[in-house]
Amino acid sequence: MKIINSPVQKVNFNNLEIFVKRDDLLNEDFSGNKARKFYYFLQQDFPHIKKVVSFGSNQSNAMYSLSVLSRLKGWEFVYYADHISSFLKQYPTGNYKHALKNGMKVLENKPLPETFDAETLFISEGGAVWEAEFGVKQLAFEIKEFAKANNIEKSEELEIFLPSGTGTTALFLQKNLPFKVLTCACVGDESYLKKQFLQLVLNEDLHPTILSASKKYHFGKLYEEFYLMYEKIKSETNIEFDLLYDPLGFMVLEKYLEENPKKRVLYIHQGGLLGNISMLERYARKPYFKFSNKKI
Ligand SMILES: *Cc1c(COP(=O)(O)O)cnc(C)c1O
Numbered sequence: 001m002k003i004i005n006s007p008v009q010k011v012n013f014n015n016l017e018i019f020v021k022r023d024d025l026l027n028e029d030f031s032g033n034k035a036r037k038f039y040y041f042l043q044q045d046f047p048h049i050k051k052v053v054s055f056g057s058n059q060s061n062a063m064y065s066l067s068v069l070s071r072l073k074g075w076e077f078v079y080y081a082d083h084i085s086s087f088l089k090q091y092p093t094g095n096y097k098h099a100l101k102n103g104m105k106v107l108e109n110k111p112l113p114e115t116f117d118a119e120t121l122f123i124s125e126g127g128a129v130w131e132a133e134f135g136v137k138q139l140a141f142e143i144k145e146f147a148k149a150n151n152i153e154k155s156e157e158l159e160i161f162l163p164s165g166t167g168t169t170a171l172f173l174q175k176n177l178p179f180k181v182l183t184c185a186c187v188g189d190e191s192y193l194k195k196q197f198l199q200l201v202l203n204e205d206l207h208p209t210i211l212s213a214s215k216k217y218h219f220g221k222l223y224e225e226f227y228l229m230y231e232k233i234k235s236e237t238n239i240e241f242d243l244l245y246d247p248l249g250f251m252v253l254e255k256y257l258e259e260n261p262k263k264r265v266l267y268i269h270q271g272g273l274l275g276n277i278s279m280l281e282r283y284a285r286k287p288y289f290k291f292s293n294k295k296i
Contacts, residue, residue, distance in 0.1 A: 094279075167185075174206055
């Protein structure tokens with residue numbers, strides 16, 4: 001399977017032009033950030049592997065992408081999840097529903113084994129693994145090709161923006177690009193993100209630049225300003241972005257562009273739209289929810 005369809009689009013955001021790299025369009029099944037991070041496992045042969053084990057939240061994008069990877073490879077997929085509500089068990093939705101369809105086996109509230117046999121591939125939460133560099137390097141290559149085709153010659157002429165979870169993607173992008181990579185911490189605070197960077201690359205000169213949000217937000221919680229930003233980006237750019245990372249990403253980018261209106265920014269759309277289904281179900285109970293979304 002090839003993951004090749006990721007065009008760059010020019011859009012307007014707050015009356016400023018920005019570029020968007022459409023990694024959400026890479027492949028119908030295997031797209032976005034996790035497709036880049038798990039590309040190594042998709043491309044290489046692992047003749048001795050029979051099973052993938054991972055852990056994390058029950059609506060994680062990584063969980064879904066690993067279920068696709070396992071299906072394609074013919075591997076068993078065992079996922080250690082924290083609590084799964086009886087409602088979700090009865091009415092599976094979003095990433096959880098589709099991962100089950102791909103054959104995922106869920107173990108709830110069970111301790112993760114400390115060691116694994118030689119037939120098991122263990123992937124840590126969110127895909128924060130060194131193997132992720134393989135696919136992110138390909139993304140960096142595509143960005144350099146885009147810059148070349150658009151006569152962007154000096155590294156100061158373009159900046160790359162993407163919101164971070166584990167920070168793995170932003171880190172490996174910065175390591176492989178001449179352009180400045182800007183990011184913000186969506187999971188945990190900035191010191192958590194910095195620590196994550198240090199776990200993968202010790203040289204701080206190769207770390208992305210962390211931009212701060214104006215206030216502290218908790219990952220996975222619903223916020224009116226997130227929902228309104230999601231709606232605003234959708235109506236200004238005609239592109240749907242994810243509801244977990246991108247609203248904060250665009251809030252931080254908005255502030256940055258107000259202070260630096262001359263910067264040319266390429267925003268990486270990291271996919272995650274399947275996760276919007278369960279998020280919109282939660283937002284639908286809020287008074288500010290727009291009924292135009294009800295059909296989703
Ligand atoms: C996983 C994910 C991220 C965060 O990626 P990291 O490499 O963990 O920083 C951002 N956006 C989306 C849509 C994701 O699925």
